[in-house]
Amino acid sequence: MDRRKFIKNAASFVTLPLLLNGQAIQVLGANSGINLEQTKGRALVLIQLDGGNDGLNTLIPLNMYDNLVKVRPDVVLPENKILSLNDLQGVHTSMSGVKSLFEEEKMMFIQNVGYPQPNLSHFRSKEILLSASDSKSNVESGWFGRYLELLHPEYPENYPDNTNPHPLAISIGSSSSPTCQGDMTNLGIVLQNLNTSYESQSNNTTYTDTPYGYELEYVTKVMLSTEKYLEVVSEVSELSESSSLLWPEAKANSLADKLKIVARLIAGGLTTPIYIVNLGGFDTHATQVVAGETHTGKHAELLQKVSEASLAFQDELKQHGNEDDVLSLIYSEFGRRIGSNKSDGTDHGAAFPMMLFGSQVNPTVFGENPVIPEEVEKKTNVKMKVDFRSVYASILHHWFDVDDSEIKNILFNEFEILPILKSSVDVSELNNKSKELKLLPVYPNPIKNTSEIQFSSVDGWVSLKLYTLSGQLVKILMDKSVTEENQSVSFSRDGLANGNYLLVLQNKNIKDSQIISLQ
Amino acid sequence: MNTAELQLKSGVLSLNPVSGALGFQKAKHLLNRSMFGARLSEINYVKEMTTEDALEYLLRTPTEPLSKPLGVKNGDEEVPVGTSWVTTKYNSKFRGERIYSYKNWWVNRLLQQDISLLEKMTLFWHNHFVIENDTVRNTNYNYLYNTLITTQALGNFKTLSADMTTNVGMLQYLDGIRNDEGSPNENYARELFELFTIGKGELIEEGNYTNYTEHDIREAAKVLTGWKTNSDTDSAYFKESKHDKTEKVFSEIYDKHVIIDKGEDEYKDLIEMIFSKKETARHLVRKLYRWFVYFRITDDVEQNIIEPLATLFIENNFEIKPLLKALLSSEHFFDEAYCGAMIKNPLEFTVGIIRQLEYSVPDATNIQAQYGFSNTVRSYAKKQDLELGNPPDVAGWPAWYLPPMYNELWINTATIPARSTVIQAIIKWKLRPVTGVDKISFDPFTLAYLAETPYDIDNLLETFTSLLFPLPPNQEQIADFKETLIPGLPDFEWTAEWNNYINKPEDENLKIAVGNRLKNILVKMCSMAEYQLI
Secondary structure (H helix, E strand, C coil): CCHHHHHHHHHHHHHCCCCCCHHHHHHHHHCCCECHHHHCCCEEEEEEECCCCCHHHCEEEHHHHHHHHHHCCCCCCCHHHEEECCCCEEEECCCHHHHHHHHCCCEEEEEEEECCCCCCCHHHHHHHHHHCCCCCCCCCCCHHHHHHHHHCCCCCCCCCCCCCCCCCCEEECCCCCHHHECCCCECCEEECCCCCCCCCCCCCCCCCCCHHHHHHHHHHHHHHHHHHHHHHHHHHHCCCCCCCCCCCCCCCCHHHHHHHHHHHHHHCCCCCCEEEEEECCCCCCCCCCECCECCCCHHHHHHHHHHHHHHHHHHHHHHCCCHHHEEEEEEECCCECCCCCCCCCCCECCCEEEEEECCCECCCEECCCCCCCCCCCCCCCCCCCEEHHHHHHHHHHHHCCECHHHHHHHHCCCCCCCCCECCCCCHHHHHHHHHHCEECCCECCCECCEEEEEEECCCEEEEEEEEECCCCEEEEEEEEEECCCEEEEEEECCCCCCEEEEEEEEECCEEEEEEEEEC | CCCHHHHCCCCCCCCCECCCECHHHHHHHHHHHHCCCCCHHHHHHHCCCEHHHHHHHHCCCCCCCCCCCECCCCCCCCCCCCCECCCCCCCHHHHHHHHHHHHHHHHHHHHCCCCCCHHHHHHHHHHHCCCCCCCCCCHHHHHHHHHHHHHCCCCEHHHHHHHHHCCHHHHHHCCHHHCECCECCCHHHHHHHHHHCCCCCCCCECCECCCCEHHHHHHHHHHCCCEEEECCCCEEEECHHHCCCCCEECCHHHCCCEECCCHHHHHHHHHHHHHCCHHHHHHHHHHHHHHHCCCCCCHHHHHHHHHHHHHHHHHCCCEHHHHHHHHHCEHHHHCHHHCCCCECCHHHHHHHHHHHCCCCCCCCCCHHHHHHHHHHHHHHHHHCCCCCCCCCCCCCCHHHCCCCCHHHHHCCCCHHHHHHHHHHHHHCCEECCCCCCCCEECCHHHHHCCCCCCCCHHHHHHHHHHHHCCCCCCHHHHHHHHHHHCCCCCCHHHHHHHHHHHHCCCCHHHHHHHHHHHHHHHHHHHHCHHHHEC
16 A cells, blocks of 8 residues: 555544544445446536525525515615516526526525534635535535545546546636545646646656655646646547537636536536536625615626526537536525625525526425514524535435445435435436427527427427526417427517527426527 | 644654754755745855844844835826836726736735745735735725735734734725624624634534634624725724724633723724633644644644744744744754645745746836736736735635645646746746837856856756755656756766857857756756645
8 A cells, every 4th residue: 555545544544533434445445335337427517606695685585575675675686676486486687597497497496505503604614515514523525525535545546547537526717626625635636728738747756754755745646647637638628619609708707617618528528527616706795786776786797697607508518418417506605694784785694595407407496485584683594494415415316326325424424315306306207308398409590580490299288489588488489289299380580689598398397498599 | 633644754843943054955945935936045145054043134124115016007197107106096097007016016026035034924914814906996905905914024913913903905805894883794803813813713512613702703893893994095094983882792712801992992902802812822823834834733743833832922922023933943844854845835936936047037127027027927826826915715825724735735737737837938938028128038057157067967957956956856866857958978978068168158059059958957857846845
């Protein structure tokens, strides 16, 4: 056993008595009970909103609106600036993309996510979220890092190789993600862009048994693996190009720029199971909103970026046929205080809504609306109903097919598994959907004047409708009873403005949708 | 605490000062940790000194007043090029020009630094008492913040903490100006406890972080109410009517200490209260240890190094100089186990390579070129994840606080290629600092002539490696260097090539040929893992 590895195991023995003793880590590593074949090619994309996102202005509990007006008068949205999803919830007016995803049945909201004994420090709360520790324990490794270590106990020794040619985790930016931190080393790589190459110059290095020798070994190994990983990334990225029309201009939306890189890597065939991107600026103590125009301002701009980037990312995945292999999770270190402060902002809070999106998610708002009292004290927070580790556990269970006993090892405890995927709700419906009711790719797209829209149908009443991305119905192309066969409807734009629209095909509860563009 | 260190040699755990003259190796170690890349001449200057004399020298108070950032862009209609804007009222119209000046003035200070701990400690405080210039838009406020951390860099931690509390930049950055009676804003109060002074302890029950509670934060926020900034006078002032005059009662951690209304002096009582706890001293000593020695703090180090230094720090009423003197002259600091144990941060790497290779940086005769070159350096460091003046958040850079990897976080698949680009740019490319001035290129002979006998390949290589590497290279590495310098040839061919060039100085082609060989070997050395370490 090499020196670093020996040290690593010795370290885990001491730091994580709850989880792994020195022997267990090897047993788990040898036969980890994780079904690799089945989950191969599946990816999780973590979208971190840094600073603490104001959940109550993101997903608005409509039945609590009157009380929201009373307790957060300075930041609450005007009622007509809420895009309602249904009778009970609406989203911020700048999140039309998110609303579209919800209508396309690709977006799930999980309300009131948090943990017991909330910590209001950014750093501590982020540590808790990223390490999946409880409020009192100090855990230095990341939750996904522990999962990766079970699969790859020898990392970074001899990585990458033929068996594991691709990075185990990628964060886009310039820093490693603590989510992928292992006991001693980080299992992820960091990418700033796609076309960097690097040639390592280190050789013949000898390592002494001192802190110097230890750090020298670390740097040398990162240099060697950087050379190899960047070569792989560069090759893969050349295999595909971005094709969605929904991407904003480069540099206009940093989150979109990052997700664009992720989409290209996935389309190129990278088998990396996790990608991590972030967007900062959510620590809106002051001037979260423009006074008197509370649907505008800093927070509105941030949510617009999140919404636009998510929609474009999902569309890009769809264009390349990767939609079913990718699950994305949007979250923050905490929500914000229920009451607004006197600086047109909100202070650090507790529970918040998580957003999970992808073609396979269970498209619902999970959980009851938070209860907003008529009066609040300064420190009143949204109460936690769903432990964030329950969401992680559900992802490991449903998406990565990890045994429940291993999930318990990774997350230090058992957590409720939530129905986060359509398949975890009703498999037959999903099958029906994909086989029998399906829009074929619209061609040409963008459309100049007319186009033939083709789809395969089920027996029964079927509608084909066109919506704006903010959810307004603009045209009914068809609404009638048909027999099961391939159908075709001609579409003429007559009078519709240039831009992107959502085409929705529906039979009872089964839907398929596609974004089309008019030019 | 993990046991990784138990497998490593922890070195001597003594704070006794090292005696006698430093010698080359120790002088190099001390200067590389105290500055941004120790130059050969600087190491030679210090090596004859005792540790005590060397520390006296490194800690001396600058005799000349701090330079001021100068206007260098024609776009600023209010400030002529070559004059300073710091006493001109902030104008958002010219923010771009002035923030460019501010940032590059700072980078230039690092490039031009003396043998002194001043700039390294200024960066320490910048990472400790963070403000971000993306958030604090007022350039004058950024400058006043900078003046505070620079003039107090080697001063007193308690004084600095108090002064920082009412600094215009900090009042803006952490919403102090929005903290009023009846609508308190806890932002600064929280960070004052959590990051700036005593540090966050374990959560022992809801709202109790061992060293302070949520209640203490709320009470502290009340103490701090009423402070405002005035952009006409570039100063902070106290507005009595916005101040909470009630009694502030703290938790049992502070023995239910009561702070009564003292108006504009009240915040000093809060600082006194927090500094009455030994943990405040420990917290800063640990941070300085990670800054200067090594990021892993073992139980042994905690007991034998941190604890006595914390006691010494309190005995000296939080004066920085005696603390640094004790740490940086100790047997522990100079133990060979720790030489090279620190990964260079992006500024140590980027400014360091320029200084150590004797690169000719534009001087003050062309201020625009000087700031332009600094801007190049600044952007190189930014690519490696350290943007001077603009830390990622109020906690500073993760490489200085995030366990378990700490400064290992500087090195990853994104920053390694970025560092590689710096090496190529400095050694091989021609850089134009700013449009309209000549390009600069690296002259490898300046460095080569620092060798006593540059015609002797062994002396030449030894001069380079002793400057660039923490410890001497092994035999295979030396063979590899020779293979790069004179591929497939015996050693004396270097002497022949060198002398050939010396004897025909007018032959440009010969000079270029020898120069290219020198550049290749320097690229090679600087690209090695060893060069990432100090």
